[in-house]
Amino acid sequence: MKELNEVTFPRCLTPPEAMGLPKLCIFSDASEDAFGACAYLRWQKNDSDQYDVRFVAAKSRVAPLKKLTLPRLELQAAVMATRLDEAIREETTLEMQATVFMTDSMIVLGWIRSQARAFKPFVSSRVGEIQSKSNPQQWKHVNGKENPADDVSRGVPVSKLLERWRDGPKFLQLAEEEWMCREISSPNAEENKERRRAEQAMNAVVTSDCLDCERYSSWRKLIRVTAYVKRFLHNAKVQRCKAGSDATEDGRKGPLNPSELESAERFWIREVQKPLHAKMKRGEFKTLSPYVDDGIIYVGGRAGRIFESYDNRHPVLLPGQHRVSKLITRQIHEIGHDGVATTAAKVRRKYWITGVTKLAKSIKHSCVTCRKMECKLESQLMADLPELRTAPFTPPFHYTACDYFGPYNVKVGRKR
Numbered sequence: 001m002k003e004l005n006e007v008t009f010p011r012c013l014t015p016p017e018a019m020g021l022p023k024l025c026i027f028s029d030a031s032e033d034a035f036g037a038c039a040y041l042r043w044q045k046n047d048s049d050q051y052d053v054r055f056v057a058a059k060s061r062v063a064p065l066k067k068l069t070l071p072r073l074e075l076q077a078a079v080m081a082t083r084l085d086e087a088i089r090e091e092t093t094l095e096m097q098a099t100v101f102m103t104d105s106m107i108v109l110g111w112i113r114s115q116a117r118a119f120k121p122f123v124s125s126r127v128g129e130i131q132s133k134s135n136p137q138q139w140k141h142v143n144g145k146e147n148p149a150d151d152v153s154r155g156v157p158v159s160k161l162l163e164r165w166r167d168g169p170k171f172l173q174l175a176e177e178e179w180m181c182r183e184i185s186s187p188n189a190e191e192n193k194e195r196r197r198a199e200q201a202m203n204a205v206v207t208s209d210c211l212d213c214e215r216y217s218s219w220r221k222l223i224r225v226t227a228y229v230k231r232f233l234h235n236a237k238v239q240r241c242k243a244g245s246d247a248t249e250d251g252r253k254g255p256l257n258p259s260e261l262e263s264a265e266r267f268w269i270r271e272v273q274k275p276l277h278a279k280m281k282r283g284e285f286k287t288l289s290p291y292v293d294d295g296i297i298y299v300g301g302r303a304g305r306i307f308e309s310y311d312n313r314h315p316v317l318l319p320g321q322h323r324v325s326k327l328i329t330r331q332i333h334e335i336g337h338d339g340v341a342t343t344a345a346k347v348r349r350k351y352w353i354t355g356v357t358k359l360a361k362s363i364k365h366s367c368v369t370c371r372k373m374e375c376k377l378e379s380q381l382m383a384d385l386p387e388l389r390t391a392p393f394t395p396p397f398h399y400t401a402c403d404y405f406g407p408y409n410v411k412v413g414r415k416r
């Protein structure tokens with residue numbers, strides 16, 4: 001500590017032979033224990049190629065307890081350098097030609113020359129700060145051995161304070177062309193580690209979305225449109241196969257045939273039943289003893305031996321809340337506009353819709369035709385009774401009459 005008494009720094013930042021405006025040179029460096037920055041003013045001496053260097057200020061911090069990688073610490077040091085530059089410029093009245101920032105980390109230089117937002121938040125925010133306070137062109141590379149900021153990060157004995165620390169590195173006293181600054185190399189692996197991973201967003205197009213059952217008000221129309229779409233796809237495939245080989249299959253034409261309509265219906269049933277498979281596995285429809293055949297869930301039940309068609313014995317299971325169930329029930333109701341129970345029974349001939357009675361009731365209530373048919377008929381207002389029938393003091397059968405109205409034979413022309 002005694003040696004500290006001998007350490008002196010010239011108080012005046014302007015040397016006696018100085019001329020022109022000085023350049024501020026700020027060095028930054030980091031080690032695993034600390035990071036820091038130091039600033040020097042570089043003056044030209046008497047119009048010669050000689051330069052005088054004055055120590056201005058330095059700042060250091062111990063490395064945070066949370067372990068950071070060395071490049072990140074170097075970046076912290078670089079941030080400190082820009083803040084030091086800002087502080088010096090604010091505090092001094094001295095006019096300066098420019099500021100040169102120097103670091104021995106190629107990785108940090110690479111980051112500073114890149115777009116800040118390309119990196120992970122830690123690097124991105126700090127590079128952003130550096131770029132807002134300095135121009136990336138101001139940043140230069142310095143050999144690690146010649147970096148005086150190395151003394152800040154690693155510490156230095158008092159006896160050495162009067163050498164590089166006070167007078168700056170030797171190369172500062174030379175002309176700028178003679179500085180041994182390395183060109184900034186292309187990004188290396190370490191630098192790329194901090195880059196944000198580009199997330200690729202893809203729009204998954206679900207084929208069933210082109211046919212939205214919510215947009216149809218009739219089951220028949222939905223089936224027919226689906227069948228036409230399926231036919232179009234089939235024909236497109238046939239065309240492509242034809243182009244590649246000499247296949248002779250022709251595309252489908254003309255009116256839709258029953259197998260196409262059935263295939264469209266099965267498509268929709270599979271779509272509607274998609275969420276039911278998971279529920280079935282959880283045992284939600286246990287009482288219906290459902291089973292899957294060709295991807296479609298049928299209701300098992302005890303009617304397997306009844307002499308009826310397969311559809312009647314094993315209806316297709318459908319959820320009552322789905323649009324398709326509503327369309328099916330409505331279509332069945334509109335054939336004859338039956339009551340709630342009849343509609344539900346007719347639906348169950350082919351489909352086992354959960355809560356079908358409730359569904360049939362809501363359809364019956366919203367059916368315009370049914371409303372029209374159910375309206376009350378107007379009754380005729382009868383005329384007053386004739387005088388004969390209301391005559392007082394007359395015995396029964398006093399007045400008799402014959403209701404003379406019956407089939408007449410009318411003579412038309414000469415025939416009859």
Ligand SMILES: [Zn+2]
Binds near residue numbers: 333334338367370371
């Ligand atoms: Zn109706």
